[in-house]
Amino acid sequence: MSRRISRRRLAEYVADGLDKDHGQSINQLAAYLVETRRTKEASLIVRDVEDILAERGTVIGSVSSVNTLSNSILSSIEKFIVSQTKADRVLLKTAIDEELIGGFRVRLPGYEIDQSIKKRLTNLRAGLKQV
Amino acid sequence: MSDISMTELSKELRQAITNLEISGDLNEVGVVVRVGDGVAWIHGLRQAGFSEVLEIQTDAGVVEAFALSLLEDEIGAVLLGSDSLVKAGQSVSRKGSVLEIPVGPEMLGRVVNPLGQPLDGGPAIKASARGLVEREAPGVMDRKSVHEPLMTGIMSIDAMFPIGRGQRELIIGDRQTGKTAIAIDTMINQAKQNTGVINVYVAIGQKLSKIARLVDRLKQEGVMDQTVVVATSPSDPASLLYLAPYAGTAIGEYFRDNSQHALMIYDDLTKHAVAYRQMSLLLRRPPGREAYPGDVFYLHSRLLERSAKLSDDKGAGSLTALPIIETQAGDISAYIPTNVISITDGQIFLETDLFHQGIRPAISAGLSVSRVGGAAQTAAVKSVSGNLKLGLSQFRELASFAQFGSDLDEATKSQIERGQRLTELLKQPQYQPLSVWQQAASILAVTGGHFDDVAVDKIKPAQQDLLDKLWSDEKKLMTELDMGAKPSDDARSAITRIAESVAKDYEDR
Numbered sequence: 053m054s055r056r057i058s059r060r061r062l063a064e065y066v067a068d069g070l071d072k073d074h075g076q077s078i079n080q081l082a083a084y085l086v087e088t089r090r091t092k093e094a095s096l097i098v099r100d101v102e103d104i105l106a107e108r109g110t111v112i113g114s115v116s117s118v119n120t121l122s123n124s125i126l127s128s129i130e131k132f133i134v135s136q137t138k139a140d141r142v143l144l145k146t147a148i149d150e151e152l153i154g155g156f157r158v159r160l161p162g163y164e165i166d167q168s169i170k171k172r173l174t175n176l177r178a179g180l181k182q183v
Numbered sequence: 184m185s186d187i188s189m190t191e192l193s194k195e196l197r198q199a200i201t202n203l204e205i206s207g208d209l210n211e212v213g214v215v216v217r218v219g220d221g222v223a224w225i226h227g228l229r230q231a232g233f234s235e236v237l238e239i240q241t242d243a244g245v246v247e248a249f250a251l252s253l254l255e256d257e258i259g260a261v262l263l264g265s266d267s268l269v270k271a272g273q274s275v276s277r278k279g280s281v282l283e284i285p286v287g288p289e290m291l292g293r294v295v296n297p298l299g300q301p302l303d304g305g306p307a308i309k310a311s312a313r314g315l316v317e318r319e320a321p322g323v324m325d326r327k328s329v330h331e332p333l334m335t336g337i338m339s340i341d342a343m344f345p346i347g348r349g350q351r352e353l354i355i356g357d358r359q360t361g362k363t364a365i366a367i368d369t370m371i372n373q374a375k376q377n378t379g380v381i382n383v384y385v386a387i388g389q390k391l392s393k394i395a396r397l398v399d400r401l402k403q404e405g406v407m408d409q410t411v412v413v414a415t416s417p418s419d420p421a422s423l424l425y426l427a428p429y430a431g432t433a434i435g436e437y438f439r440d441n442s443q444h445a446l447m448i449y450d451d452l453t454k455h456a457v458a459y460r461q462m463s464l465l466l467r468r469p470p471g472r473e474a475y476p477g478d479v480f481y482l483h484s485r486l487l488e489r490s491a492k493l494s495d496d497k498g499a500g501s502l503t504a505l506p507i508i509e510t511q512a513g514d515i516s517a518y519i520p521t522n523v524i525s526i527t528d529g530q531i532f533l534e535t536d537l538f539h540q541g542i543r544p545a546i547s548a549g550l551s552v553s554r555v556g557g558a559a560q561t562a563a564v565k566s567v568s569g570n571l572k573l574g575l576s577q578f579r580e581l582a583s584f585a586q587f588g589s590d591l592d593e594a595t596k597s598q599i600e601r602g603q604r605l606t607e608l609l610k611q612p613q614y615q616p617l618s619v620w621q622q623a624a625s626i627l628a629v630t631g632g633h634f635d636d637v638a639v640d641k642i643k644p645a646q647q648d649l650l651d652k653l654w655s656d657e658k659k660l661m662t663e664l665d666m667g668a669k670p671s672d673d674a675r676s677a678i679t680r681i682a683e684s685v686a687k688d689y690e691d692r
Contacts, residue, residue: 058255058256059255059256060255096226096256099214099227100256103227103229136208136209160209162212162213162227162228162229163209163210163211163212164209164210164212165209165210166210174240177244178244
């Protein structure tokens with residue numbers, strides 16, 4: 053029985069391959085996951101790849117809000133991320149999430165900025181429970 | 184409600200609202216990958232440290248967990264709350280600290296869980312200090328040898344296996360042999376003799392009805408004011424059972440570090456080891472002997488090493504430990520009993536057979552030992568109990584031989600008869616600890632041969648008469664003796680005189 057390769061190792065291999073021929077490394081990973089019956093781990097490996105890319109200067113994140121954010125706000129968020137992470141490149145996806153009630157939430161590999169009303173209400177509930 | 188001041192409530196509410204200000208910084212977050220059996224597996228949080236507290240954001244608020252398995256791909260965290268609230272996909276953040284609980288005099292008289300939350304229905308505990316649940320034991324230079332007695336009030340222990348402040352003395356025996364009774368009597372004695380020792384009773388996976396009975400009894404005896412009870416029941420998650428003794432020790436350490444004396448009772452460490460085994464197996468650590476993980480020795484050694492007598496420079500406080508271990512069919516060579524026996528400074532072994540013969544406390548004189556307590560024994564008791572342990576061990580051996588024939592020489596016969604009287608004397612009802620003078624006078628009466636003509640079944644009434652007469656006739660001498668010093672000639676002659684006169688009333692006719 054071959055030794056189990058950690059997700060971190062697999063993600064490093066894919067991240068290395070992205071600069072060269074990313075199609076080939078992704079196909080290889082897919083074949084490996086099918087053969088070792090680890091296809092359920094695909095989404096976690098993608099997260100790990102994002103982590104590694106962030107360490108190498110490319111931050112891929114998502115911004116969720118209740119309403120569409122203006123370009124100026126998005127650019128401010130991008131600048132903030134660059135200042136906090138020292139990233140060379142920031143790639144942000146936007147999404148609408150009505151559950152947030154108001155404000156916005158930025159999710160980056162391994163990090164988060166939550167400025168939503170939902171978060172504030174959750175904190176209020178936790179604070180009141182303590183009282 | 185009356186306990187809560189409205190001004191205070193309003194102040195706290197304002198503080199809670201102020202805390203809502205969310206910082207604009209990036210927060211390190213992970214995500215719950217899977218959860219079950221009280222363990223959550225978390226992806227991310229690569230900076231998390233061992234034993235660090237993690238906060239899982241659930242729909243019903245924050246559920247805390249602590250990281251115990253730091254693997255390459257994920258973190259295994261043991262939940263401190265209900266796992267039914269935690270779902271895969273929920274975000275997790277680091278608290279930035281290891282587990283700590285409230286400590287200090289505010290805890291006295293309270294029943295709390297291992298997180299320091301009250302279980303007694305009383306108001307929230309507002310302790311001025313907090314103690315780390317996991318903490319390093321005092322170093323070599325911070326310690327002093329054990330030299331002050333910690334009287335249990337149980338004659339057979341104080342005379343034969345004395346315990347000193349800062350000592351770790353194991354109480355070991357099968358189920359229903361009186362292990363907890365010894366611990367409770369020791370706690371009661373601290374209040375009765377006004378020693379100032381603080382009791383911390385840690386119930387690990389004990390039935391809540393048993394804990395309720397114990398708390399009631401402690402209240403009845405007036406001990407609860409100087410006692411803290413850390414309680415966990417069998418229905419609590421294994422993580423809480425695992426934390427209970429460490430949390431209790433953190434509470435005891437506060438008193439130790441503030442020049443006071445505390446007594447820890449861990450009831451019992453067998454259940455603690457079982458809870459840790461459950462956690463370790465769920466965290467997929469390799470099982471060893473009896474399926475316990477490899478570090479089960481360290482689990483208890485790091486706990487009991489925190490009990491110590493501190494040096495004068497450190498305030499001379501002490502933390503004494505009475506861990507309890509339950510054996511199966513008297514097998515003290517099982518894995519956990521041998522581990523804890525080797526860690527502690529002696530053990531009090533309780534035998535089922537003795538218990539059923541009515542010898543209670545059912546202490547085995549042959550298998551029990553106190554390795555460091557001799558230096559701490561009260562001079563009053565020490566001076567009268569010199570050969571007690573040896574004599575009692577020899578008697579039990581001779582008595583088993585004597586069953587086979589009645590042709591015994593005079594010396595053996597008298598040894599057996601003395602042993603029978605001594606055994607009878609050392610029987611002691613629960614919740615009735617004896618003071619120093621009572622112990623010294625009782626032992627002197629029997630070992631001095633003054634009760635040799637008293638029938639065995641009349642030894643206890645004769646002892647009671649002796650103590651009553653001594654207290655009424657020689658109160659001053661007995662009060663002096665109670666201070667713990669070696670009995671003066673006057674005290675000895677008074678005890679001898681009254682013992683002989685009492686013995687005459689009880690002689691076989």
